[in-house]
Amino acid sequence: MKIFYAKYILPIASEIIEDGAIVVDGNKIVDFGNREEINSKFKDVERKFDLKNALIMPGFVNAHTHLELSGIKIKEVKDFKDWLYQVVEKRRKLFNVEGVFGKIKLVKTLLEKRWKGEVEKRIGEMVNSGTVAVGDVSNTGRLITMLLRVPMKVQIFIELISFVEERGIEFFNTIKELVGNVNKVVERHNLQREFRISLAPHAPYSVSEALFKLIKNFNGTSKTSVHLAEVIDEVEFIKNGTGFFRTFLIQRNGFDYSWNPPGVSPVKYLDRINFLDENTLAVHCVNVDDEDIEILSERNVSVCTCPRSNFFLKVGKAPVRKFLDHGINVCMGTDSMASNRDLNILNELKFAREFYENVSDEELLKIATLNGAKALGFDNICGSIERGKDSDLIYFIIPSDLKKSEIYKFIFRSNMCSRLR
Numbered sequence: 001m002k003i004f005y006a007k008y009i010l011p012i013a014s015e016i017i018e019d020g021a022i023v024v025d026g027n028k029i030v031d032f033g034n035r036e037e038i039n040s041k042f043k044d045v046e047r048k049f050d051l052k053n054a055l056i057m058p059g060f061v062n063a064h065t066h067l068e069l070s071g072i073k074i075k076e077v078k079d080f081k082d083w084l085y086q087v088v089e090k091r092r093k094l095f096n097v098e099g100v101f102g103k104i105k106l107v108k109t110l111l112e113k114r115w116k117g118e119v120e121k122r123i124g125e126m127v128n129s130g131t132v133a134v135g136d137v138s139n140t141g142r143l144i145t146m147l148l149r150v151p152m153k154v155q156i157f158i159e160l161i162s163f164v165e166e167r168g169i170e171f172f173n174t175i176k177e178l179v180g181n182v183n184k185v186v187e188r189h190n191l192q193r194e195f196r197i198s199l200a201p202h203a204p205y206s207v208s209e210a211l212f213k214l215i216k217n218f219n220g221t222s223k224t225s226v227h228l229a230e231v232i233d234e235v236e237f238i239k240n241g242t243g244f245f246r247t248f249l250i251q252r253n254g255f256d257y258s259w260n261p262p263g264v265s266p267v268k269y270l271d272r273i274n275f276l277d278e279n280t281l282a283v284h285c286v287n288v289d290d291e292d293i294e295i296l297s298e299r300n301v302s303v304c305t306c307p308r309s310n311f312f313l314k315v316g317k318a319p320v321r322k323f324l325d326h327g328i329n330v331c332m333g334t335d336s337m338a339s340n341r342d343l344n345i346l347n348e349l350k351f352a353r354e355f356y357e358n359v360s361d362e363e364l365l366k367i368a369t370l371n372g373a374k375a376l377g378f379d380n381i382c383g384s385i386e387r388g389k390d391s392d393l394i395y396f397i398i399p400s401d402l403k404k405s406e407i408y409k410f411i412f413r414s415n416m417c418s419r420l421r
């Protein structure tokens with residue numbers, strides 16, 4: 001057992017403690033409180049570490065990213081449509097070189113190596129910015145082995161994309177085997193507490209109703225995620241069956257001509273097919289109306305906001321204040337390198353502080369910690385400093401004269417922190 005002391009402890013789920021102490025046994029938080037109170041309760045503990053001018057808090061949760069897209073760099077976009085075309089092209093080029101060089105095995109090996117290097121760099125960036133849990137969307141499952149070894153709690157969402165029903169079902173049958181096999185390994189090594197894998201539909205404009213239902217049914221009570229109401233064109237497509245996404249799908253031979261548009265908003269559509277519940281993580285939710293917000297609230301859906309991605313793609317701003325006022329569990333994600341500069345959650349937080357002016361500092365930190373843990377189903381083991389939870393803690397070195405009232409501002413100004421071990 002050991003005790004860590006620090007000038008401030010920010011438990012998230014309770015009040016800030018001045019001159020605080022945390023008792024940790026192995027990987028568990030045994031107790032926390034004021035220095036004197038803890039010292040009198042734990043007289044026999046010999047291993048004591050005084051961090052002095054430091055602030056200890058729970059690590060951050062990045063609830064939405066796509067590590068597979070590390071290595072893709074997009075400098076500028078006109079709008080979401082322009083971005084989508086660029087991503088599709090760049091993703092194709094990530095592992096393929098055109099012409100004769102592309103046929104050489106060594107070239108493929110080098111591309112793979114470069115890509116893995118990028119992924120490792122981004123994982124390092126997440127860990128170094130205090131991320132202790134991540135929700136990662138994967139299209140290929142290529143990173144499963146790597147993610148089994150990272151010092152973070154991991155929820156992998158294997159993403160399925162197919163608007164054409166038959167193709168989707170075929171895809172589903174192959175992928176569900178992969179997930180089943182990974183789950184066997186996870187169970188065999190007793191890793192299910194920290195590592196989870198499930199299926200996730202990409203978005204209402206790219207996944208058929210049948211596939212949505214198959215995924216939901218397969219997942220049972222596991223968490224799932226979906227990109228929802230990200231861009232206004234999605235609303236048009238689901239309501240009327242027209243606009244950009246119709247053109248995009250037709251161009252890519254992925255449109256279903258027998259499809260009848262649901263005629264309602266994307267949120268209402270997913271509610272109608274019983275996809276929305278407490279195990280659903282709806283990512284973005286930028287283009288939602290008041291009725292949609294009511295539905296998300298009633299169904300206990302968690303909403304993940306990705307402020308820097310939304311800004312970069314010029315899709316608008318999620319009504320986070322309204323979500324919070326409706327009691328919705330709002331969490332935060334960096335999204336991928338295809339729409340962000342880095343996966344540093346402190347940078348995301350800093351941007352969010354400016355972006356969402358009517359959300360309090362306290363709310364914002366809860367969004368980046370406890371709410372994310374809840375959205376990924378890790379809230380019983382991380383996201384806040386509470387007795388019995390894992391000691392997934394981080395600390396910031398603070399100026400000696402930092403006042404209690406300045407703590408939040410200090411965090412929003414920081415670029416790095418350390419993991420408490």
Ligand SMILES: [Zn+2]
Nearest residue numbers: 066227335336
């Ligand atoms: Zn995404």
